[in-house]
Amino acid sequence: MRSNTEWIAALDGSGDGHAAALSDLRTHLLRASLFTLQRALHDISPQESSIVRELAEDCAQEALTRIRRRLHAFHGESQFTTWAYAFAVNTAFTVARRERSAYAGHRAHEGAGSPSPGPHRVRAR
Numbered sequence: 001m002r003s004n005t006e007w008i009a010a011l012d013g014s015g016d017g018h019a020a021a022l023s024d025l026r027t028h029l030l031r032a033s034l035f036t037l038q039r040a041l042h043d044i045s046p047q048e049s050s051i052v053r054e055l056a057e058d059c060a061q062e063a064l065t066r067i068r069r070r071l072h073a074f075h076g077e078s079q080f081t082t083w084a085y086a087f088a089v090n091t092a093f094t095v096a097r098r099e100r101s102a103y104a105g106h107r108a109h110e111g112a113g114s115p116s117p118g119p120h121r122v123r124a125r
Contacts, residue, residue, distance in 0.1 A: 007080040011071055026064055028081060032088035033059035040096035055095055063087040 002010065002021070010021030034056035041052060067087050074083055 002080070004074075004076045004080045008071065008074065011068070022064070025067070025084060026060055028084065029060040029063045029067075029088040030056055032085050033057075033063065033092040036089050036092035037096055040093060041099060055099070056092065059091045059095055060088060063091045066091070 002024075007021065007025075010017045011025070034053065037052050037056050037059070063084070067084050074080060
């Protein structure tokens with residue numbers, strides 16, 4: 001387990017340590033995104049697990065990009081992984097809101113007999 005200082009040094013650096021830190025962080029972010037999306041979208045049908053996994057992958061990548069841009073803003077007031085986790089959760093909640101909204105729109109069009117793409121067709125990028 002890395003300390004806050006080790007996380008920042010590895011992510012700011014280059015080479016094998018940098019690549020390993022990015023990989024570890026992405027795994028952490030993917031887990032947080034997947035958990036958040038599964039909980040937030042559990043009652044929307046049909047949410048295929050492959051769609052949720054794909055959304056989680058997108059969230060993790062977006063969170064990783066944001067973290068790298070804001071790395072200088074981390075001041076060590078919490079564990080680095082806690083700080084990073086918040087990026088993944090917030091990104092996943094934003095995507096879940098969009099998916100729920102798209103699903104509601106789909107359900108409204110379904111009742112009117114109009115074709116509409118499923119909720120997984122409307123994607124946050």
